[in-house]
Amino acid sequence: MKRVYSSAVFFLGLMSVLFVSCGPSPSEKASQQINRAETLLSQGDTVKAVQSLDSIAKSYPEAVAQIKQAGEMKKRIFVAELVSLRAQRDSLNEQVNALSKNFTTKKGEFDQYMQYVPKRQSVNRSWDRSFIQVHLDASGRIYLSSNYYGDKWLNHVAIRVYDGKLDARTDTVPLNDVNNHHSEFLDKKWEQVSYKNGKSDDVIKFIAEHTDLKLKAVFLGKRYYYIVLETFDKEAVKNAYDLSLVLKAKNKLDKQIKSLEAKVKETN
Structure with a gap:
């Protein structure tokens, strides 16, 4: 066994x-x-x-x-x-390159990226009017500022853009915020409120999608102030919005390409 x-x-x-x-x-x-x-x-x-x-x-x-x-x-x-x-x-x-033709470019001492300035919204063309300005840099970052020029303070903190029942509104930027500026010269008042970090995204998209409408804007503060958006201001926002999307896509691709180039070197 x-x-x-x-x-x-x-x-x-x-x-x-x-x-x-x-x-x-x-x-x-x-x-x-x-x-x-x-x-x-x-x-x-x-x-x-x-x-x-x-x-x-x-x-x-x-x-x-x-x-x-x-x-x-x-x-x-x-x-x-x-x-x-x-x-x-x-x-x-x-x-x-095609979209950039609508802008002049500049880079100040303290600017991290190249700035795209709409040709019809330059300081020389706009210092003495109330309007909505678009700001764009080479990273694709985009935001709006509301610029008031008049005889009395508005102390505004937001804007609403509308036509009939269609509208969009920025987030509020308080009077004591660093992005809410006031200045005065020869009895004239200037107010500039910058809606950064996504505070104006809805309004940017709204304007870009409705350039064919007769859009109005109301500056919201202790007093209200109404303007009709100029055609070239609406076009400036749309052009900046379109360029912003392309710049963001390009910058994303640049990072992917750089990463792939490094991987190719590793395989050598």
């Missing part, structure tokens, strides 16, 4: 060794990962394809040939993405 038992144990041990030795080798498993990555790539899932390729060196360090193959495949993926993104950026650059 002991003999039979010993033989059975030996047989099972032998079968286990044979089973293990007959399983896929690390190189074969790595090749399977490469095939999986190719399938994912054909389905358009480059992220998971790269993840599959990255896992090869970690899981099968002895599969030298497959690790090299995975690295070459990753490089091809990154280069193809770079070509595509650069083509998209070229297209966006063309749009930026």
Whole structure:
């Protein structure tokens, strides 16, 4: 009985060794990962394809040939993405150049980015009128300011733009806020309220989408003051809004391209 038992144990041990030795080798498993990555790539899932390729060196360090193959495949993926993104950026650059014709550019000593100033809203053209001004910089950041020029203080803190039942309103900027400015010269009063950090986003979009309407604006404060938006002021807001979207898309692409270029270098 002991003999039979010993033989059975030996047989099972032998079968286990044979089973293990007959399983896929690390190189074969790595090749399977490469095939999986190719399938994912054909389905358009480059992220998971790269993840599959990255896992090869970690899981099968002895599969030298497959690790090299995975690295070459990753490089091809990154280069193809770079070509595509650069083509998209070229297209966006063309749009930026076309839209920029409506602006002059400047960069002051304390400006982090280039400023885009609508040609019809320059200081020389606008210092003695009440109007809504649009501000845009090269990062794509955009906001409005309401500029009042008159004989009496309004002490305004917000604006509402409307036509009939359609309207949009900025958030409130309190009188003691750094973005609520007052000045006085020769009995004339100037007030400028800047609606930064998203406080004027709804109004910007509203104006950009309704340049065909006869839009009015009311300055909201201790006193109310009404204006009709000039056609060129409405166009300035729309042009700035359009350029803002393109600049943000371009800046996002620039970051993606820079990241991919670094990844390509890593695969060399």
